[in-house]
Amino acid sequence: MAKAKTAYVCNECGDDFSKWQGQCSSCHAWNSLSEVRLASVKSSPSTRSGYAGSNDAVVQTLAEINLEDIPRVTTGTAELDRVLGGGLVSGSVILIGGHPGAGKSTLLLQVLCYLAEYNSALYVTGEESLQQVALRAKRLGLATDKLQMLSETNVEQLCLTAQKLKPKIIVVDSIQVMHMAEVQSAPGSVAQVRESAAFLTRFAKQTGTVLILVGHVTKDGSLAGPKVLEHMIDCSILLEGENDSRYRTLRGSKNRFGAVNELGVFAMTEQGLKEVTNPSAIFLQRDQEISSGSVVMVIWEGTRPLLVEIQALVDDSHMGNPRRVAVGLDQNRLNMLLAVLHRHGGLMVGDQDVFVNVVGGVKVTETSADLALLLAIVSSFRDRPLPQTLIAFGEVGLSGEIRPVPSGQERLREAAKHGFKKAIVPAANVPRQKIEGIEVIAVKKLTDALEAID
Numbered sequence: 536m537a538k539a540k541t542a543y544v545c546n547e548c549g550d551d552f553s554k555w556q557g558q559c560s561s562c563h564a565w566n567s568l569s570e571v572r573l574a575s576v577k578s579s580p581s582t583r584s585g586y587a588g589s590n591d592a593v594v595q596t597l598a599e600i601n602l603e604d605i606p607r608v609t610t611g612t613a614e615l616d617r618v619l620g621g622g623l624v625s626g627s628v629i630l631i632g633g634h635p636g637a638g639k640s641t642l643l644l645q646v647l648c649y650l651a652e653y654n655s656a657l658y659v660t661g662e663e664s665l666q667q668v669a670l671r672a673k674r675l676g677l678a679t680d681k682l683q684m685l686s687e688t689n690v691e692q693l694c695l696t697a698q699k700l701k702p703k704i705i706v707v708d709s710i711q712v713m714h715m716a717e718v719q720s721a722p723g724s725v726a727q728v729r730e731s732a733a734f735l736t737r738f739a740k741q742t743g744t745v746l747i748l749v750g751h752v753t754k755d756g757s758l759a760g761p762k763v764l765e766h767m768i769d770c771s772i773l774l775e776g777e778n779d780s781r782y783r784t785l786r787g788s789k790n791r792f793g794a795v796n797e798l799g800v801f802a803m804t805e806q807g808l809k810e811v812t813n814p815s816a817i818f819l820q821r822d823q824e825i826s827s828g829s830v831v832m833v834i835w836e837g838t839r840p841l842l843v844e845i846q847a848l849v850d851d852s853h854m855g856n857p858r859r860v861a862v863g864l865d866q867n868r869l870n871m872l873l874a875v876l877h878r879h880g881g882l883m884v885g886d887q888d889v890f891v892n893v894v895g896g897v898k899v900t901e902t903s904a905d906l907a908l909l910l911a912i913v914s915s916f917r918d919r920p921l922p923q924t925l926i927a928f929g930e931v932g933l934s935g936e937i938r939p940v941p942s943g944q945e946r947l948r949e950a951a952k953h954g955f956k957k958a959i960v961p962a963a964n965v966p967r968q969k970i971e972g973i974e975v976i977a978v979k980k981l982t983d984a985l986e987a988i989d
């Protein structure tokens with residue numbers, strides 16, 4: 536027998552409760568719970584009466600499971616394929632987030648026009664009119680004769696149409712405008728987003744369709760909508776980049792079919808989004824004359840190295856509490872490294888404002904940036920530029936030791952490829968065989984590194 540159940544979902548954090556309450560006990564928001572109807576649960580005899588009834592489920596060992604059945608479809612865009620872990624897997628659900636104007640619709644239109652040549656593909660637009668999308672496709676010079684378009688915001692209708700068309704790939708632009716008739720709250724509300732996504736996900740899993748959902752992000756950069764969305768989908772990707780910048784980065788934050796934290800880089804041009812195959816080159820546009828406080832570091836992004844410039848500005852503070860500002864880096868890490876610099880490097884920056892910035896809007900979460908960050912700060916403090924052909928990487932420990940980081944050799948090779956001549960790296964990262972064209976300076980302690988730039 537089917538049973539319809541209801542639950543109460545918090546519009547702020549997406550947590551759910553069985554009873555209504557005035558304040559959400561997870562995020563403490565007031566009056567944020569709204570009622571949602573859960574999908575009906577079929578209670579079968581075997582679940583009700585313990586282990587009775589027949590059970591024909593097959594148990595296999597891991598080795599017996601057939602892996603051949605997971606073909607991946609390339610999206611025609613190597614950067615997107617990399618972030619997805621090698622292409623689209625059928626039946627998978629992918630969420631692409633980004634702020635308005637990031638280029639989500641443009642990217643997906645380009646990808647779908649390519650895919651439509653060999654697979655049946657359906658683009659569902661709920662935000663823009665069909666004419667707007669068609670005009671854009673024409674202007675970008677895309678192949679327009681195969682891609683099927685649908686303007687729809689009702690999820691049930693959408694799935695009915697999809698059932699007839701049987702597309703292999705569906706793009707829903709965006710999940711925030713989708714709604715289900717039986718859910719009473721407005722489109723964009725947590726209840727609607729959650730139920731619509733759940734309905735679409737079920738459809739995708741049952742039919743083996745690739746489902747790509749577009750989602751908008753909130754001001755703080757997280758995906759608008761409930762957390763439950765994150766559990767349903769297989770892959771979550773963020774398209775980031777400032778509106779006034781030409782470059783957009785694509786980063787996976789969850790992927791059931793590949794590694795996360797892969798970075799894809801695109802440039803927004805008059806012809807839409809173009810892949811950037813050599814991203815190091817764009818984040819490294821340095822003037823001939825290098826000023827103090829600038830160092831290039833090699834960070835590791837997913838499966839490849841990336842050269843980025845880090846800048847520091849150290850200046851006399853006129854406030855009681857000197858400012859420490861980190862853009863693209865972790866603020867706490869900066870505070871910690873300044874303490875290490877004081878204690879083990881003997882540099883007094885307690886009365887100085889310290890600003891650090893990663894050029895090109897790249898976000899660095901790796902500890903391998905520590906050494907380059909400290910060298911940039913020292914360079915700015917002494918007002919002495921470092922050599923233009925110098926790179927540095929390495930983690931700095933609390934006792935002033937320089938710790939090794941993964942993939943040291945590959946990082947050095949990438950630096951040598953881009954014409955860097957000198958590298959300050961942790962002693963344990965020095966390659967056994969010399970890398971052509973680059974002099975490697977091994978450092979064990981922070982004082983060694985400071986000596987090397989003296």
Ligand code: TYD
Nearest residue numbers: 635636637638639640641803804805806807
């Ligand atoms: P869009 O794909 O509509 O963004 P989203 O769907 O993420 O909101 O991208 C819109 C922005 O991209 C808009 O600000 C204009 C810019 N753009 C270009 O610069 N060149 C182009 O060829 C296209 C199609 C858009």
Ligand code: MG
Nearest residue numbers: 639640662708
């Ligand atoms: Mg859009």
